[in-house]
Amino acid sequence: MKNLLTCIVFLFFMAGLSGCSDGSEKSDHPSVVQGFLEIKDYDLNTQGPIVLSGLWKFTWLYWKSSGKESQNSHEIVSVPSSWNGRNGSRLGEGYGTYELTIKLDKNYGDLAFIIQEQSSSYFLYVDGKLLASCGEVDIPSGADITIFEVQPAWCNRFVKFSPQGEEIKVDMQIANKDHRLGGFWAPIRFGTASSLEKTWHAERFLDMFLAGGLFCIGLLHLIYAVVRRGESASMYFGLYCVIMAGRGLFSGTRIISEYLEFLKYHHYVRIEYITFYLAIPVFLSYILSVFPRELKRILVDLVWWIAIGACLVVLIFPVHIFTFTITIYYLVAFLAGTLGLFSLTKAALRRRKGALIILAGFVFVYAAMIHDILYATFYLDTGYFTNIGAFMFLVAQSVFLSIRSSDSLDRLLDLSRNLERRVEDRTKQLRNALRLIQNDLNVAREIQKGLLHLEDRMEKTVGQTKFRILHKPLAEVGGDLYDIVEFPDSRIRIFLADATGHGIQAALITILIRSVYEDLRMKEESPGKLLSEISSEFHGKYGNVSTFFSASILEISPDGKKLTLALAGSPPVLVQTKDEEHVIECENPLVGLLENFDFEDKEISLTQGFRILCFTDGLTESSRLPGDFYGIERVLAFLRTGDSKNLEELLGGIEEDLLKFLGSSEPKDDILVLGIEDQRK
Structure with a gap:
């Protein structure tokens, strides 16, 4: 029991390490107010980068770099968020310009931005100069401002620049025609070039490390399942690790885009959705295979049918249609995760072997899933944590396998030490049973001879x-x-x-x-x-x-x-x-x-x-x-x-x-x- 508690404490310690990031990005940093950010009581050199979240100026159907005058007055909107639903009828399709003025209190030298993907093309201007872009947007010169074309793309960018004075004018122009949600949905991080570059490389390394670890462990379990037929738990765990490894590469920093340049925007969206949809039933199937008495198969089958239906919609329909399925699936994911948590808790209360360790690992998966749902619905601005949760569960699974292997080794040693005695005892039992059977047969033979006169x-x-x-x-x-x-x-x-x-x-x-x-x-x-x-x-x-x-x-x-x-x-x-x-x-x-x-x-x-x-x-x-x-x-x-x-x-x-x-x-x-x-x- 002491070793088990030590393992659980170790899991929480690892979770703390994996969840650590630059705390100054998320607390006690100045916020954007009315499209203005003043940095006077905050030092970018010592306190680190900040997230440019808050209230930005936003002008709907205005593409500032086109040189046209805006026909709409600006409004104040929260970033990150989607522009859907504003003014009663606004949909995901559209474009607009977000404006921010940053006031510096000293010269920091070279500064930088880390820009995540937006929905679904963006152009970032700093002091009127184009600093970063993703995708292509065509705004015709005609009078109808609702006519435009977009070639969407999902890009993460790290860009440096040298400020020209104490004020920095930031214009983020975003256009969307494909996704159900449009807008400035992922915040920009701002800081000194040196500190942000370290953060940029650290995040990419973490994604590669987690994805590589998950893929290798998943492949190992799949090979084990093939070699040893009937090991369904290894098969489902291997599939889950491979799925989460793929999701880690195609979401977050999307580092895979640098190596698979032939993939288009709709490919990334489809892969991100399908990996999310499949991860839920695969993980439930893993729990069912390990603790079949604590989870009803019919519920797992129901989640499988929902996931398969959702994946078919993703494969068949275009992006602007299938992205609506995610809102329903968030509820499915929450209910399925709650079902898994309930089943593992029940297994732990019944003292099933390894249930407490797997439950401890699942807590991180469940928490990461809830976090990512909140992030995707703009309640948080922290990024995706699913791959971290999956890696923590991988650690828990490794602890579980280690304990099970240790128990198996103990049983093997006990068997080898007492094998001769057990064989001797069993042989005596078999001899006694054989003697009884032989006596019964002899009696039966004599009875048959006496009754039937067989000689x-x-x-x-x-x-x-x-x-x-x-x-x-x-x-x-x-x-x-x-x-x-x-x-x-x-x-x-x-x-x-x-x-x-x-x-x-x-x-x-x-x-x-x-x-x-x-x-x-x-x-x-x-x-x-x-x-x-x-x-x-x-x-x-x-x-x-x-x-x-x-x-x-x-x-x-x-x-x-x-x-x-x-x-x-x-x-x-x-x-x-x-x-x-x-x-x-x-x-x-x-x-x-x-x-x-x-x-x-x-x-x-x-x-x-x-x-x-x-x-x-x-x-x-x-x-x-x-x-x-x-x-x-x-x-x-x-x-x-x-x-x-x-x-x-x-x-x-x-x-x-x-x-x-x-x-x-x-x-x-x-x-x-x-x-x-x-x-x-």
Whole structure:
């Protein structure tokens, strides 16, 4: 907490330094009264320059240097100000001459003026001689004094001159036809040439320094945002810094005009307006990205839409139209700034990390924005401070990043010191959890075996028919099951099923399958009817959870001469007799997929010594590479070459060949193979 308070005090100290200027320019200096300024109790050498603000003489529609006599009487107006609205109907378009007489009490040697841009062209005469100009003005010699042409420009000038006596006559002629506001809206600074030259260069250096610092830091944050996706706070902060850097170069001293001479008046106005319009929503977006719980996104989006609309107006319409948007946007900027201040205050009260530092920096941004609005509306004559406010926020952001980096480093050091212990503790937890899971799976396996009577490599003989089982579940429990039952009339019915999925989910489904099958297996006369009944039962009871499965039901007649079977979404059944081979394909849907589906029976004639292979898709769809499956052909080849082998050797050979085929790959499904062999000779 002590370090945090130190950082905040440092911010205010920096603000004091950045806001410092020659205090004599703004306090205790003589003011212009009735177009006259007397300097007798003020020393320009020791007390510094003064601002020529106050009450000047002003003559509307009078261009003194043209030599014409004025048709209007002079009036007393406040400088800086706009001439709009005076006399009830005066608009921004027009021209006029401002006059001032300066009375000196001693000889100061060379003197100077610093002249900021006026709206929107000006000519400065001192003792009747042209000292500085910006833009071009053409006043025709005709009788109509309202006809004139202006080529506007925005210029800042530093000009020296040598006074010819104790009195200095200053005439500022201003003309405007483009901007919504016209007049003497930026005060002139007056002082000795040496002191004003230092001020001139210091201000330009400050603008370049602030703009350069903001641009470099902004570019750094933008690169950081590109490298680390999802860092929206860095992106918005970088955009804000770049925007404010541009605004600092194109407003204030407008030092960029010396390097970009091709830019015209309307370019500068558009850039100044657009940077102001975009800075507000970008900064709000930064606050939203850092403290999303303290600021409503819908409010930020609303400010974005207003800013985008205002920027489109600036880009599309001429200067004398789009400059009217600024009056509305001043209100938007004030409300948005207040919203940001409220959100950051709320974040600080909630003790959000870094909120107090960011709030301290934002206070300068907010104060600078309010100051600039007052300056632009002629309530102050100090100049633009937005770039200073932005730089102070940059300092606050740097402090915030330093603290956050320090905290991250502390966490990293703590993690590295305790990493081994934490890994060991976590490993113990995982081992205990694995042990519990393994115990549960072992219990589940025994329960499944007990309920479903599933055994690997089991042999069973029913009458003259021998059965051999190869059962390899993918996990401790699986989704394949089988059943062999002999009817009182010596028919033998074989049932294979493969539940969708793997592991515990599939194992639970097999219990449902077994339950439904046992209820119906002795009631239905044929495999097809039995499958149809099971399918209807599953669709009605468990269709809402998509419980589908493939199944095969085979029935061997009492005399062993006929095989009746029905298949549902299962792999082919292979039948080998003395005379031929049968590959019985399945064309039916999965069990439980359709509500009422009639599974038809197929019949195959059997001979003595027949062999039948039934299996689930875990065998034929095993793959070592994508698209490279074990396939039905390999199983059929083993059946063809296995005449001299018993069932144990046949199924063992299939298992060995499958493992050889897979190589280093692991099976991806449960494997169930049921071999049937006739023992009659």
